[in-house]
Amino acid sequence: MAVKKNSWVTGAAREKLAADLKEKYDSGASIRALAEETGRSYGFVHRVLSESGVTLRGRGGATRGKKAVSA
Numbered sequence: 129m130a131v132k133k134n135s136w137v138t139g140a141a142r143e144k145l146a147a148d149l150k151e152k153y154d155s156g157a158s159i160r161a162l163a164e165e166t167g168r169s170y171g172f173v174h175r176v177l178s179e180s181g182v183t184l185r186g187r188g189g190a191t192r193g194k195k196a197v198s199a
Contacts, residue, residue, distance in 0.1 A: 137176075142176070145166070145176060146176050146177070146179065146180040147180070149162055149166070149173060149176055149177055149180070150177060150180050150182050152165075153177055153182055154182070159173050159174055159177070159184075
């Protein structure tokens with residue numbers, strides 16, 4: 129769903145957008161990919177997902193913890 133940039137998204141339009149974003153996020157899309165697709169900011173997409181009750185995934189990629197010692 130394309131949303132006009134720099135415009136308020138409220139009411140039914142926001143609920144529809146939230147449902148679309150939730151479905152795509154639950155299917156594996158990243159917040160950054162959804163932000164780029166909708167033309168909105170990362171923060172906006174993150175906030176809409178949080179408001180709609182989505183359990184956000186943890187960050188991926190390499191971690192900086194101590195390496196396990198192999199015996």
